[in-house]
Amino acid sequence: MTVSSxxxxxxxxxxxxxxxxxxMMLRYWYLLRSSWPRLIELIYWPTVQMIxxxxxxxxxxxxxxxxxxxxxxxxxxxxLWDILFRGQLGFSxxxxxxxxxxxxxxxxxxxxxxxxxxxxxxxxxxxxxxxxVIPVTVLALxxxxxxxxxxxxxxxxxxxxxMLTSWAVGIFVSGLVLRNGLGAENFAxxxxxxxxxxxxxxxxxxxxxxxxxxxxxxxxxxxxxEGMRALLIDHTFRxxxxxxxxxxxxxxxxxxxxxxxxxxxxxxxxxxxxQTGE
Amino acid sequence: xxxxxxxxxxxxxxxxxxxxxxxxxxHRLAKIYKQVPAVDGVSFAIAPGSITGxxxxxxxxxxxxxxxxxxxxxxxxxxxxxxxxxxxxxxYRVLQRMNFESPYVEMPMRLTIRQNLTVFGMLYGVRNLADxxxxxxxxxxxSALLDRPTGKLSAGQKTRVSLAKSLINxxxxxxLDEPTASLDPDTADWVRERLERYCRDRHATVLLAxxxxxxxxxxxxxVIIMKSGRIEDDDTPARLLSRHGRRTLEEVFLxxxxxxxxxxxxxx
Numbered sequence: 386m387t388v389s390s391x392x393x394x395x396x397x398x399x400x401x402x403x404x405x406x407x408x409m410m411l412r413y414w415y416l417l418r419s420s421w422p423r424l425i426e427l428i429y430w431p432t433v434q435m436i437x438x439x440x441x442x443x444x445x446x447x448x449x450x451x452x453x454x455x456x457x458x459x460x461x462x463x464x465l466w467d468i469l470f471r472g473q474l475g476f477s478x479x480x481x482x483x484x485x486x487x488x489x490x491x492x493x494x495x496x497x498x499x500x501x502x503x504x505x506x507x508x509x510x511x512x513x514x515x516x517x518v519i520p521v522t523v524l525a526l527x528x529x530x531x532x533x534x535x536x537x538x539x540x541x542x543x544x545x546x547x548m549l550t551s552w553a554v555g556i557f558v559s560g561l562v563l564r565n566g567l568g569a570e571n572f573a574x575x576x577x578x579x580x581x582x583x584x585x586x587x588x589x590x591x592x593x594x595x596x597x598x599x600x601x602x603x604x605x606x607x608x609x610x611e612g613m614r615a616l617l618i619d620h621t622f623r624x625x626x627x628x629x630x631x632x633x634x635x636x637x638x639x640x641x642x643x644x645x646x647x648x649x650x651x652x653x654x655x656x657x658x659x660q661t662g663e
Numbered sequence: 664x665x666x667x668x669x670x671x672x673x674x675x676x677x678x679x680x681x682x683x684x685x686x687x688x689x690h691r692l693a694k695i696y697k698q699v700p701a702v703d704g705v706s707f708a709i710a711p712g713s714i715t716g717x718x719x720x721x722x723x724x725x726x727x728x729x730x731x732x733x734x735x736x737x738x739x740x741x742x743x744x745x746x747x748x749x750x751x752x753x754x755y756r757v758l759q760r761m762n763f764e765s766p767y768v769e770m771p772m773r774l775t776i777r778q779n780l781t782v783f784g785m786l787y788g789v790r791n792l793a794d795x796x797x798x799x800x801x802x803x804x805x806s807a808l809l810d811r812p813t814g815k816l817s818a819g820q821k822t823r824v825s826l827a828k829s830l831i832n833x834x835x836x837x838x839l840d841e842p843t844a845s846l847d848p849d850t851a852d853w854v855r856e857r858l859e860r861y862c863r864d865r866h867a868t869v870l871l872a873x874x875x876x877x878x879x880x881x882x883x884x885x886v887i888i889m890k891s892g893r894i895e896d897d898d899t900p901a902r903l904l905s906r907h908g909r910r911t912l913e914e915v916f917l918x919x920x921x922x923x924x925x926x927x928x929x930x931x
Contacts, residue, residue, distance in 0.1 A: 400755070402788070404785055405786050408781075408785030409782075411778075411782055412782040415774050416771065416773055419773045419812070482771075486769060486771040487767070488769065488770065488771050490735060490765065490768035491768050491783070493735055494733050494758065494762070494763055495783065496759045498755065650737070653734075653735065653751065654737045656727065656730065658735045659730050659735055659767050
């Protein structure tokens with residue numbers, strides 16, 4: 386067997402290689418391209434959810450004067466919730482693909498650094514989100530006259546904060562799956578729903594009992610959904626809410642990374658990296 | 664029998680020159696799961712350019728030992744040095760120079776062989792990657808299959824793909840865990856012949872975990888026999904045969920596995 390390949394040597398533990406990030410993105414792109422059910426799945430649920438809530442909104446705006454004034458809050462909430470939920474799911478599913486394929490050992494034994502792996506997963510979550518949510522925003526405009534892009538700069542601030550939250554949760558869930566195997570897979574699908582009642586997606590924080598409101602304000606998405614309602618109802622962009630959300634996201638992201646590293650260490654101690662089944 | 668536990672590789676080398684520093688150095692390595700030792704204080708050193716077999720039955724501790732050498736499992740105690748780097752703490756210094764194949768790890772099934780090798784070639788920073796893939800495909804008889812999804816291949820073809828992945832970066836150190844498990848004798852022999860040739864051409868170090876005695880006897884110039892997480896014997900195949908008074912390594916393996924040596928010594 387001949388030996389003619391030439392391997393570029395980068396041996397630092399802190400090296401960041403865009404080529405390795407590109408390799409992982411290419412791997413996920415090949416996967417998406419080879420499987421039309423995966424592509425359909427990306428669009429299917431956001432579409433169904435948006436249409437359902439779109440009709441609910443249509444109904445209540447005809448029967449309640451407040452909702453007539455607050456037109457778009459429900460459908461806007463649905464679309465922003467999808468950014469949060471699908472962002473985390475996009476991150477987690479790309480990671481789960483490695484578990485399902487029993488490929489984790491190959492990756493852990495390769496020169497791929499955790500930070501490169503996480504970067505690829507974050508970029509892929511945006512790609513998957515774009516495939517799933519952009520067509521739905523167009524449908525929302527066509528069927529219900531709701532223009533998400535009309536939120537302008539507010540949408541950019543909402544998007545950044547929601548993606549940071551989704552990545553923080555996605556990183557932590559990946560650590561859980563790495564440590565506990567595919568038995569912990571359900572967390573990937575359900576953990577974000579823990580946020581739903583407290584993040585006040587469809588109603589203002591004041592709807593919650595007073596004793597529960599501090600818990601709601603501890604979650605970054607709460608500020609985003611409050612900010613969205615302020616923008617749609619009062620036509621005011623609340624920069625203060627976005628800054629609070631950003632500060633909390635920094636803490637949440639650091640906690641997610643810390644949790645992932647600790648769970649990875651535990652996986653190495655327990656031998657879970659070699660046994661990636663249930 | 665637990666002879667020469669901490670020995671450096673025997674002096675006979677099929678490929679490569681006499682080492683100055685071991686390619687792998689394992690010292691009092693132990694892994695304990697809930698008070699049950701999977702690996703129980705093993706020590707050995709592997710010379711660069713040698714092919715060493717880690718022989719043992721199911722549950723002997725071969726895979727755990729290899730996983731600790733790769734840095735996939737953190738030892739409970741003891742130390743592992745690979746190509747001069749302490750594992751797992753310094754693994755990124757050397758991961759680019761090593762590779763592995765294991766039945767516990769698979770290649771993504773939906774990707775074609777070419778796509779899989781492209782991804783792993785990029786991860787390992789292989790230059791002239793397209794040429795390298797063509798070259799490996801030719802040597803491993805995969806050229807006609809390159810654009811076929813890996814999941815649609817036979818067991819033998821999948822093993823060859825895993826082997827191609829493990830050779831994509833022309834590793835100095837190759838760790839193989841049961842590389843011919845589930846292959847028919849003809850394909851297994853074909854794979855062994857390729858591995859032998861690779862080691863010869865590359866002067867690579869190979870550590871091969873197996874319970875296939877014929878494979879170990881053919882490929883390895885040194886055999887470490889493990890049982891219940893411990894090294895029971897460690898020598899060249901010829902010396903093992905001579906010491907145990909047996910004609911094949913399989914007979915030696917059965918002696919060790921069934922404790923006949925201990926029974927014989929006790930009777931004497």
